[in-house]
Amino acid sequence: MNDTIEILRTLGVQPTPQRIAVADYVLNTEGHPSADEVLARSRETCPTISRASVYNTLNLLVDKGLLKAHTLREGAVVFDRNTERHHHFIDEESGEIHDIPWEHLAVSGGSNLADFQIRDYQVILRGRKKES
Amino acid sequence: MNDTIEILRTLGVQPTPQRIAVADYVLNTEGHPSADEVLARSRETCPTISRASVYNTLNLLVDKGLLKAHTLREGAVVFDRNTERHHHFIDEESGEIHDIPWEHLAVSGGSNLADFQIRDYQVILRGRKKES
DNA sequence: TACCAATGTCAGACATAGTCTAAACCGCCA
DNA sequence: TGGCGGTTTAGACTATGTCTGACATTGGTA
The missing domain is CATH 1.10.10.10 (Winged helix-like DNA-binding domain superfamily/Winged helix DNA-binding domain)
Known part of the structure; x- marks a missing residue:
């Protein structure tokens, strides 16, 4: 406060x-x-x-x-108060959105995208969160 | 038709x-x-x-x-009439959306996401399309 | 303290995306 | 001809978000 x-x-x-x-x-x-x-x-x-x-x-x-x-x-x-780069997981049942730390996923193959200047990217995952 | x-x-x-x-x-x-x-x-x-x-x-x-x-x-x-799995690139200047073929990118590290049952995912890229 | 200009807040109007409803409409079959 | 589903329609309605113009509050200055 x-x-x-x-x-x-x-x-x-x-x-x-x-x-x-x-x-x-x-x-x-x-x-x-x-x-x-x-x-x-x-x-x-x-x-x-x-x-x-x-x-x-x-x-x-x-x-x-x-x-x-x-x-x-x-x-x-x-x-989203988390302004660092990160990915998102969307629970399709509850609608809840969870942050996925940047280091937990790696995206490769950008060299196939010569036509594009990429400023930012993220992975969006959908599914169900397991009980924990 | x-x-x-x-x-x-x-x-x-x-x-x-x-x-x-x-x-x-x-x-x-x-x-x-x-x-x-x-x-x-x-x-x-x-x-x-x-x-x-x-x-x-x-x-x-x-x-x-x-x-x-x-x-x-x-x-x-x-x-989107393309119902196959694919990624998306969003041109931040024009707002245009381009499909990126599934094979052009690879996402790894899913083993870090034990808490989640992933049904689907995609990469969303943002930036500018180069003149062509 | 008194005043003033700048900055903020507010209710409500407005724009837009999308859904819902009830009435009209259409093609088909008896 | 009349009726019956399924379809379309205009318009009402809801929700997200922006804008506006009046009002309140603040900070600075004397």
Whole structure:
């Protein structure tokens, strides 16, 4: 919470209660929430926050590089506090999205893609998470 | 066109003018059109077709396995007549989506993912297509 | 302290993707 | 002719996301 305020200040962003509520949740979750989920969670600590402020803050954090937006789900963008390169596993039953560390998979054969300048890539896996 | 009618019949689907217009376009394009693009193109041959019929037909073709739906673009699902396994390259300037043949890339390291039952996967590449 | 400009927030309007519904329509068969 | 499925249609509806213009808050300056 105090950390969150500090982070916002470091970015040169005024730490308003609304921004703190959004950042505090979204930067401290392992999940991949949609804007709607962020809105709901932010209202727990800042009940009057509006949809517009949530979108503003999320887009701000993406611009500042603290957050990544992925279009992994149908219908809604999800936000990911993990900004390092990584892959994604999507559980087709629960809809849950799990991060897969970059080192866990290797992609080879890029030399076949001479026509393309590749700036970024990731593997998207789908299936079911085993009970654990 | 006659082929398209035959394909629909084989699926046990009544070949109506609307379905023919949709299928004829979407099964014969190399691109990755959104529902909206399919609507516009279908109206060239069937001017009265409605949005609902386009969605109905597209979903029908997906159910029947003739088409795949991908959430690669923000805001809209795209349809892909290529139902074989393959990867995707997304041109970040033009937004164009290109198919990458399955054999052109290899993904290794799946043994690190013991917690997951993987049913399907693909590599998503982003960057710029070189002039050719 | 008082003021002002800049910055933020808010509700609601708007745009767009997609689904659903109820009525009309069509081809077929009696 | 009349009826019966299956199909299409316009429009209502939902949801995600952006935009706008009014209002609130903040920080700086005197």
